[in-house]
Every structure is written in C-alpha cells, then in structure tokens.
Amino acid sequence: xxxxxxxxxxxxxxxxxxxxxxxxxxxxxxxxxxxxxxxxxxxxxxxxxxxxxxxxxxxxxxxxxxxxxxxxxxxxxxxxxxxxxxxxxxxxxxxxxxxxxxxxxxxxxxxxxxxxxxxxxxxxxxxxxxxxxxxxxxxxxxxxxxxxxxxxxxxxxxxxxxxxxxxxxxxxxxxxxxxxxxxxxxxxxxxxxxxxxxxxxxxxxxxxxxxxxxxxxxxxxxxxxxxxxxxxxxxxxxxxxxxxxxxxxxxxxxxxxxxxxxxxxxxxxxxxxxxxxxxxxxxxxxxxxxxxxxxxxxxxxxxxxxxxxxxxxxxxxxxxxxxxxxxxxxxxxxxxxxxxxxxxxxxxxxxxxxxxxxxxxxxxxxxxxxxxxxxxxxxxxxxxxxxxxxxxxxxxxxxxxxxxxxxxxxxxxxx
Numbered sequence: 001x002x003x004x005x006x007x008x009x010x011x012x013x014x015x016x017x018x019x020x021x022x023x024x025x026x027x028x029x030x031x032x033x034x035x036x037x038x039x040x041x042x043x044x045x046x047x048x049x050x051x052x053x054x055x056x057x058x059x060x061x062x063x064x065x066x067x068x069x070x071x072x073x074x075x076x077x078x079x080x081x082x083x084x085x086x087x088x089x090x091x092x093x094x095x096x097x098x099x100x101x102x103x104x105x106x107x108x109x110x111x112x113x114x115x116x117x118x119x120x121x122x123x124x125x126x127x128x129x130x131x132x133x134x135x136x137x138x139x140x141x142x143x144x145x146x147x148x149x150x151x152x153x154x155x156x157x158x159x160x161x162x163x164x165x166x167x168x169x170x171x172x173x174x175x176x177x178x179x180x181x182x183x184x185x186x187x188x189x190x191x192x193x194x195x196x197x198x199x200x201x202x203x204x205x206x207x208x209x210x211x212x213x214x215x216x217x218x219x220x221x222x223x224x225x226x227x228x229x230x231x232x233x234x235x236x237x238x239x240x241x242x243x244x245x246x247x248x249x250x251x252x253x254x255x256x257x258x259x260x261x262x263x264x265x266x267x268x269x270x271x272x273x274x275x276x277x278x279x280x281x282x283x284x285x286x287x288x289x290x291x292x293x294x295x296x297x298x299x300x301x302x303x304x305x306x307x308x309x310x311x312x313x314x315x316x317x318x319x320x321x322x323x324x325x326x327x328x329x330x331x332x333x334x335x336x337x338x339x340x341x342x343x344x345x346x347x348x349x350x351x352x353x354x355x356x357x358x359x360x361x362x363x364x365x366x367x368x369x370x371x372x373x374x375x376x377x378x379x380x381x382x383x384x385x386x387x388x389x390x391x392x393x394x395x396x397x398x399x400x401x402x403x404x405x406x407x408x409x410x411x412x413x414x415x
Contacts, residue, residue, distance in 0.1 A: 010392030014068025095124030194218030288377030311349020
C-alpha cells in the first residue's frame with residue numbers, strides 16, 4: 001500500500017476556530033499577510049511529508065474562496081512551487097476541474113509541470129461541484145457545476161468533462177492535432193479549414209512537425225508543446241468518486257478513483273464496480289488495486305486525546321461549509337431516519353470516528369481502521385490522509401507531528 005496526504009489548504013486564522021480574526025480581516029482570502037502564512041505552512045508540510053516518506057501530496061482546485069477555506073486557486077502552479085522544494089514525493093492536483101479549462105491550455109500546463117518535476121506528476125481530473133465559481137469559469141462551454149443528479153445540467157457537465165479530457169489526450173499523444181468538437185464548438189485549427197497567411201512557412205516546413213501545413217501553406221494542424229515527461233502522459237486520478245456513473249467512466253478511461261465513502265463495505269462495493277468495469281475494458285485489477293481511499297486521520301496517545309485535539313477544529317467548519325453541499329450524508333448511520341437530512345449538530349468528531357469518515361485514536365486504532373478496509377479489499381493500493389481542519393487551524397507543529405506519527409508508527413505495517 002502507498003500513502004498520500006490530501007491538502008485542502010486553509011488560510012491560517014480563518015473559519016470558526018479564529019472567528020474574530022477572520023471577521024477582522026474579512027475577506028481574508030484577499031489579505032496578503034494571511035496568504036503568505038498559508039504558503040509558509042503548505043511548503044513546510046510538503047517538505048516534511050517528502051522527508052518522512054509519504055508517497056504523494058494531493059491538492060484540490062477551487063476559486064473565489066474569499067472566506068479562506070479550500071484555498072488552492074491554481075493547483076498546477078502551487079505544485080510547481082512545491083516541486084522545486086521536494087525531492088521524491090509524487091505531486092497531484094486532485095483534481096483539475098476540466099469543464100473550467102481550455103483543453104489545450106490545460107494540456108500544455110500539465111506537460112510543463114510534468115517536465116519540471118521529471119515525472120513526479122499524477123493528474124487528478126474532476127467535474128466541479130461548486131456553482132459559485134464553476135458557473136463562471138465554465139461558461140464558455142455552457143457547463144455549470146456538477147450535481148450528480150442525472151439532470152440535463154449535470155449531463156452537460158459530464159459530457160464537457162469527457163470531451164476536454166479527450167482533446168487533452170490527443171494533444172499529448174499526437175505530433176499534430178487537428179480536431180473539430182461538436183460538444184464544445186471547438187476547432188483546432190481555427191478556422192478548421194485552415195489558417196491562411198502564416199508568414200514563416202519555410203521555417204515551419206523545415207523545422208516544424210509534419211503535417212502542420214498543407215501544400216498551399218495553410219495551417220491545417222498544430223503541434224502542442226512540450227509533450228509530457230511521462231509517456232504518453234501522467235497517470236490519471238479522480239477525486240471523490242461516489243456516483244456509479246463516475247466510477248464506471250473512470251474504469252473505462254483507466255482513471256484511478258479516490259473514494260470518500262466512510263463505510264468499508266461501501267468502499268468495497270465501489271471498488272468491485274470499478275474492478276468489473278475495468279475487466280470489461282481488458283484491464284484486470286485485483287480488488288482494491290488502482291484504487292484510493294480518503295479518510296481524516298488524527299493520532300495521539302489515546303482516542304480521547306485524538307478526538308479532543310483534532311475533533312475540536314474539524315466538525316463546525318465542516319458542517320457549516322460542506323454540509324450545505326450534502327457532505328453530511330457521509331455521516332449517516334443505519335439508525336438515522338432515511339428521508340431526513342443529517343443535521344449539522346450530528347456532525348461531531350465522535351460520529352465522524354464512529355462511521356469511519358475519520359480515524360481518530362492511537363497508532364493501533366488507526367491500524368485497525370485501515371485493516372478493516374483491507375479485510376474487504378485485500379489489494380487496496382492507496383490510502384490518503386484528508387487534512388481537512390488541520391493545516392491552517394491547528395498549530396503547524398501538531399500537524400507535522402501527526403504526519404510523522406502516521407509515517408513511522410502506522411504506514412510501515414502496510415508497506
């Protein structure tokens with residue numbers, strides 16, 4: 001098994017744990033001093049994770065978060081900074097929200113980072129679920145936030161995601177790209193019939209890629225440069241793969257899913273669906289292979305101490321911000337009323353621990369939690385520490401100590 005950390009960067013001094021400071025600096029997302037503190041903390045954590053032996057560091061993409069939560073505006077640029085400070089750890093946007101990107105720009109930026117870090121990149125791709133920013137940045141493709149409800153809007157997002165990814169793959173794998181997309185109303189070149197009047201025809205015919213120009217000197221295709229360091233491109237990952245439709249497409253595209261369903265039986269069900277669909281595509285994975293699980297982890301000398309240390313900072317912010325998006329559903333127990341939403345008051349640290357969204361406790365407690373997943377998925381390939389409510393909220397030394405305890409007291413058991 002391999003181990004990753006999933007950073008959800010939070011500006012220090014934001015959220016309910018520092019309510020007065022957050023209000024005084026409102027909007028803290030535009031406060032330079034506070035943002036510099038975030039950069040310092042994330043850099044410290046990345047270097048520490050690299051040194052203590054974590055295999056990967058992942059970071060999400062979000063925009064317009066004036067409140068200071070999930071403050072990873074451009075994960076490719078952020079990870080470029082971290083690539084220069086680390087030596088061996090894999091780096092992964094989890095994920096790049098494709099319906100908000102131009103496909104060629106995305107393909108170029110991904111290839112650049114892959115070249116910068118010499119193949120340490122793993123590319124997470126996502127659909128985008130937050131309408132405040134997705135509806136703005138996705139407007140060129142008429143793609144709004146994904147709702148995972150099968151609606152026309154959700155299907156449009158689903159289709160745009162697939163088409164952007166298709167064009168990115170073409171840009172990576174073909175020396176020259178010529179493509180007309182009806183899904184996006186997107187042409188390469190533009191106009192598709194050819195670009196007239198390219199002045200440097202002799203230069204391009206001599207040194208450029210074959211087939212860029214036709215016999216009349218029109219630009220009939222483009223060569224997207226550079227190509228990725230990895231051949232043909234970085235391994236693809238996808239975060240929070242919960243809906244069956246997303247699991248099936250991930251298997252069809254050979255994208256590794258990262259799952260955030262708490263119950264180990266639910267994990268196994270999704271992993272089995274992924275395994276079965278992958279087999280239909282000719283890729284025969286063992287149960288849990290090419291699959292990742294995310295959980296919040298907090299380690300201390302006793303379970304009570306772990307809940308007090310890590311549980312203090314997580315539940316209120318999680319309930320207030322993520323609750324309205326439906327993420328409190330991951331806290332549902334069998335005895336809860338089926339048709340009643342989970343109330344924010346139920347989102348406490350004890351319940352997070354009970355349903356195994358979080359593993360709070362001693363190193364042995366955490367080991368037992370991981371083993372419960374392995375009992376159902378013997379070949380689980382990746383386990384990720386979802387660091388919600390830690391960086392930016394807890395003292396930096398506490399966060400780094402938690403990572404060190406996991407790396408030295410838990411991970412070796414499963415390597």
